[in-house]
Amino acid sequence: MTTARSHVSMQSKYDRVVLLVDMDCFFCQVEEKQRPEYRNRPLAVVQYNPWRGGGIIAVNYAARAKGVTRHMRGDEAKDLCPEIVLCQVPNIREKADTSKYRDAGKEVANVLQRFTQLLERASVDEAYLDITETVNHRMQQMQIGAFALQPQELVNTFAVGYPNIGDYVNKITNRFANPYMDDERFQMSYDQNDLPAVRQSDIRLLIGASVAGEVRAAVKKETGYECSAGIAHNKILAKLAAGMNKPNKQTILPLADTASLFDSLPVGKIKGLGGKFGEVVCETLGIKYIGQVVKFTEVELQRKFDEKNGTWLFNISRGIDLEAVTPRFYSKSIGCCKKFPGRNNITGLKTLQHWLGELSSEINDRLEKDFIENNRRAKQMVVQYVQDIDGEEVASSRSTALKDYDQESIVRFALDLIRANTKTFLRPGSEAALNNAIKFLGISVGKFETVSSAQNKLQEMFANQAAKKRRISGEEPAQPPKVHVEKKPKQTEEFKMKSFFANYLQGAKKEDAKPDGTSVDPLAAAPAVVPKKSFEEEYKEKLHAASGTEAAAKGTVLTSTPPELKKSFFSQYLKQHQGSVTSGEDSLDVQGLAEELDAIEADNLKDFDEDTEEETELTGNIHMSKLETQPPDAVQEKHPNTLNDSTGNEVNIKTGMEHSARLEPLPLTEDELKPSTSKRKFDEIESSGNDYKESYVEFAVPDLRIELLPTIKCDQCGANIPDEVKSLQTHRDHHFAQELSRTLRSNEREERTQSRQKVSPKPTPLKKNKKTASSGSISNTAPPTNSITKFFSAKPTQEQESSDPHMQQCTECKAFIKCVDMPEHLDYHVAKNLQRELNQQDLRTRTAALSKQKTSPAQPKKQTQKKLNSTISASSSGSKTIAQFFSQSN
DNA sequence: CTTGGCCAGGTAT
DNA sequence: TATACCTGG
Numbered sequence: 001m002t003t004a005r006s007h008v009s010m011q012s013k014y015d016r017v018v019l020l021v022d023m024d025c026f027f028c029q030v031e032e033k034q035r036p037e038y039r040n041r042p043l044a045v046v047q048y049n050p051w052r053g054g055g056i057i058a059v060n061y062a063a064r065a066k067g068v069t070r071h072m073r074g075d076e077a078k079d080l081c082p083e084i085v086l087c088q089v090p091n092i093r094e095k096a097d098t099s100k101y102r103d104a105g106k107e108v109a110n111v112l113q114r115f116t117q118l119l120e121r122a123s124v125d126e127a128y129l130d131i132t133e134t135v136n137h138r139m140q141q142m143q144i145g146a147f148a149l150q151p152q153e154l155v156n157t158f159a160v161g162y163p164n165i166g167d168y169v170n171k172i173t174n175r176f177a178n179p180y181m182d183d184e185r186f187q188m189s190y191d192q193n194d195l196p197a198v199r200q201s202d203i204r205l206l207i208g209a210s211v212a213g214e215v216r217a218a219v220k221k222e223t224g225y226e227c228s229a230g231i232a233h234n235k236i237l238a239k240l241a242a243g244m245n246k247p248n249k250q251t252i253l254p255l256a257d258t259a260s261l262f263d264s265l266p267v268g269k270i271k272g273l274g275g276k277f278g279e280v281v282c283e284t285l286g287i288k289y290i291g292q293v294v295k296f297t298e299v300e301l302q303r304k305f306d307e308k309n310g311t312w313l314f315n316i317s318r319g320i321d322l323e324a325v326t327p328r329f330y331s332k333s334i335g336c337c338k339k340f341p342g343r344n345n346i347t348g349l350k351t352l353q354h355w356l357g358e359l360s361s362e363i364n365d366r367l368e369k370d371f372i373e374n375n376r377r378a379k380q381m382v383v384q385y386v387q388d389i390d391g392e393e394v395a396s397s398r399s400t401a402l403k404d405y406d407q408e409s410i411v412r413f414a415l416d417l418i419r420a421n422t423k424t425f426l427r428p429g430s431e432a433a434l435n436n437a438i439k440f441l442g443i444s445v446g447k448f449e450t451v452s453s454a455q456n457k458l459q460e461m462f463a464n465q466a467a468k469k470r471r472i473s474g475e476e477p478a479q480p481p482k483v484h485v486e487k488k489p490k491q492t493e494e495f496k497m498k499s500f501f502a503n504y505l506q507g508a509k510k511e512d513a514k515p516d517g518t519s520v521d522p523l524a525a526a527p528a529v530v531p532k533k534s535f536e537e538e539y540k541e542k543l544h545a546a547s548g549t550e551a552a553a554k555g556t557v558l559t560s561t562p563p564e565l566k567k568s569f570f571s572q573y574l575k576q577h578q579g580s581v582t583s584g585e586d587s588l589d590v591q592g593l594a595e596e597l598d599a600i601e602a603d604n605l606k607d608f609d610e611d612t613e614e615e616t617e618l619t620g621n622i623h624m625s626k627l628e629t630q631p632p633d634a635v636q637e638k639h640p641n642t643l644n645d646s647t648g649n650e651v652n653i654k655t656g657m658e659h660s661a662r663l664e665p666l667p668l669t670e671d672e673l674k675p676s677t678s679k680r681k682f683d684e685i686e687s688s689g690n691d692y693k694e695s696y697v698e699f700a701v702p703d704l705r706i707e708l709l710p711t712i713k714c715d716q717c718g719a720n721i722p723d724e725v726k727s728l729q730t731h732r733d734h735h736f737a738q739e740l741s742r743t744l745r746s747n748e749r750e751e752r753t754q755s756r757q758k759v760s761p762k763p764t765p766l767k768k769n770k771k772t773a774s775s776g777s778i779s780n781t782a783p784p785t786n787s788i789t790k791f792f793s794a795k796p797t798q799e800q801e802s803s804d805p806h807m808q809q810c811t812e813c814k815a816f817i818k819c820v821d822m823p824e825h826l827d828y829h830v831a832k833n834l835q836r837e838l839n840q841q842d843l844r845t846r847t848a849a850l851s852k853q854k855t856s857p858a859q860p861k862k863q864t865q866k867k868l869n870s871t872i873s874a875s876s877s878g879s880k881t882i883a884q885f886f887s888q889s890n
Numbered sequence: 891c892t893t894g895g896c897c898a899g900g901t902a903t
Numbered sequence: 904t905a906t907a908c909c910t911g912g
Contacts, residue, residue: 005900026912047895055894057912071894096896123898123912275910308901335897342891382906397906444898900910 007322013233014197014255017208018325019129020230020238021112021215023105024247026125027058029225030104031087042066043085046074047096053078054088061247093358095338099366101125104225109329111219115211118325128235129215130325135207139200142207149206153213156249160241161257168252172202182256189259201255205231212250234321239271258319262291270316281305281313293317330374335444336362337384345388345437349426352438353415359443360410367405367445378402378445383414386440387422393439396421402445414443 008016023029027045032038042063046054053074066081074086090097105124113119118130141147159168175181179199190198208231216227229250230242241253253261267290268278282288284304285296293301294317302310315321336359346352367378384397398417405413418438419425427433 022912049892049895051892055892057894057896073892073894098896102897126912272910277909331898333898337896339891339895344891395907399905442896897912898910900908902908903906 006324006326008324010320010322011193012197013320013322014194014201016130016132016233016325017135017204017211018232018235018238019131019208019212019215020122020235020242021108021127021129021212021219021227022229022242022246023108023125023225023227025058025060026105026225027089027101028060028087030101032060033104033224034100035087038085038087041085042068042081042083043087044068044074044077045087045089048088048091052076053086057089093362095336095358095362097362098124104223107223108219108225108227111222112215113329114218115215118327120325120328121331128238128325131208131211134211135204138207138211139204149210153210153217154206155213157209157213157252158245158249159252159254159257160244160261161254165252168202168254169206172206175199175202185256189256198255201233205233205252205254209250209252216248216250234319235323235325236271236316236321237319240265240269243269255319259291262317262319263289265290267293272312272316277309290317330370332448333444333446334363334366334370334378335382335442335446336366337440337442337444339440340438345439346441347434347437349432349434352418352434352441353411355441356411356414356443357407359441360407360414363410363443363445364405364407370448374448374450376448376450378405378447379449380447381405381410381413381443381445383417384440384442384444385418385438387436387438389436395440397442402447410443410445 028043031043031045040062042065043060044056044063045058046056049055051073053076056068056070056072056074056077059068059070059077063077063081063084066084068077068080068084077084077086090100101124105121108125109119109121109127112127112129116129116131116134118132120128122128138147142149154165154169157165159165162168162171183195183199186195186198212229212231216229219225219227226248228242228246228248230238230240230244230253231250232238232241232253233255237253237258241251244253245251266288267282268274270278270290272278273281273290281293285293287293293313296304296314298311298314300310301313304310305313338355338359340346340355346355371377379402380399381402382397382399384395386393386395388394398421400413400417402413422436424435427435
């Protein structure tokens, strides 16, 4: 099946968060892990080759520092760096055997796979992860205060276009204070329809970076390998970003910074343009940098290249890449080959048979292993060879179907194919000499099919698991969700099935000694051990434990680790933005952040050196190992289909979004207006877009899309605000809070100077019996319940003091407040003080504020009390939030 | 011998 | 579908 690559729709070009994980000098790391005595020494991996010390295929960073590079011979490396360790890749059957690295790569991929099902292994040491779902989920969690970014996760993180990550964070926090901060610039550079996604781009990439930090920490912890990562909205940019800071670092490529980066980025740096095509592009257009491509229209580019490439270039030059992360864990083919240069040309039949035997032997071994792991059999084999025909090198490849096979039949097939496709196979008059010397031989097998019976059993098993899970959790099936997912290509289904099964088996192999006894599974083929894989669900649940519903449904799983609410500056800000208060003046002071990060990083590295056991502490992450024992129910969750066979809820959300997004026809983009000359492009979007989007139901988070509404201008700041009552109120609150914040601060400054010698002011006694009156009366008068204005009297005047017995002056801000609202008002100050403290408005007030808080007589209502508690605990507990990180000197 | 060797994926035809 | 070629790690 020639599975054409699928693409996302143009509309969702900024909606994804894509991660590229790239292992640092992977082969070297594998060797270093295997031989710990080599650690911290310059090291390179060479393919055995008697000539000049062998060819270097990987160089670690200590050796790179000495100038050793790939494409060098081992001897040259020795010249540059006499103390270098040269590891030879093992030689089996007179050939380089890279299975060690393949296995190591799979070990890593097994870790990666837990973070998303949308994992695409791009090579033995690289993988793309589409983490959109997780990011969107965390975004929501942040808004309800259930998730907070941890600064530890941003250690070793860079953002293109910013001197350090702190500046990037600062920009984001400023935008929280003023959500429409960059809108003017945005409107110039982006399509109107894209503004919502553009506004959220930075925060979503930052959250993506925190995910990346966790991914990399998990890889390090569980495999010992270090990697770099790129975080961006698509694969091309993620790949580009990953290469910008190495090793053991991760790089965000912010949407708004791609253009300036591209202005000086050589065309060849873009994946796909590093070869001949890139050169042709440069020559044809007379350019050097990818950013220069934007000067050409799409039609021009299509004329100069072809339709497909033209459109691709047009988009890429704007940082747009719609290619989907195509889930693929296992390779589609298995092959091996060998060159026989010069004197090593194969000239005799015996020799040919020998080498075909060697190659097929390797193929056979790998096929056997693959069958055990992946439950599949190859259905096709291809033999490739280069012959010397009249001094010319002629390459050919021939294929044949494969039913049953073993090593000998593979040899026979290969030989037959070559013979049948060579005009004169044997030299005339000879039974042993080839007419055409062979300079290259390759055998590869592919077109895998799972063994059908096993597949059926698996499907049965999943169905059983699903049913059982429903029974246990009490959820009745209701009706199966009406996700009319296009019937997926069969191979995709098979493939996913396979990867699941493989992990299943692998988990069993690794832990076969485990006396688990949980084998409720009727299948003989199913191991008694719960697959390792299934703790991805747990992982997610733990991450989002605070969300409640999911976690509660599987409470038994989580009892050992009670959900812990974390609040941070970010969540506060988000919440305030969403709900009521936004203080524009409380922007962060992030000076020194870079140094802080460096300090942490230094600690980090030190710990790695001294004690590898310690290093995971730094991630602030969950401990996966605890999750290994869990009920088998979660297995069902892991089935690839769950992504699409999701709950009806998600479907509704999705359709909801489709609705709001298309309620009124928005102006078409230039692309869309064009007559559909580029049929292929639209076909692709049409055919694959829907399928693909099914897996992105969480794009449709309705409250993130409120900006799709028409906007009106704020008469105070001129910002565009969604023309909708809640947003208007929120925005007005924002100004109100800004104003208030200013007053508060000057008041406090005054107070501080006065109270140098004084005792802290006595709190005003409160009137009791607030609850009954408050909720009822207020809700009638103030339309949106989340407005903060209810905390304050409309116009605090002197007259009111004596005249109105229901009013009371706040000792903090001197404002006159309705007595019933005083508790909440004081809560507000507590929160406000804390926040200010976090923002390092004044370091010295910090302890004072905290102690004041403790002695505060205000007895907040239950709900508010809870909020405050979590705020306080966030500021005083051991785990550092970003805000604290900013506010503390160490 | 050799301007690296081997492997894998994608696209055009 | 089969083959040849390109790209990239």
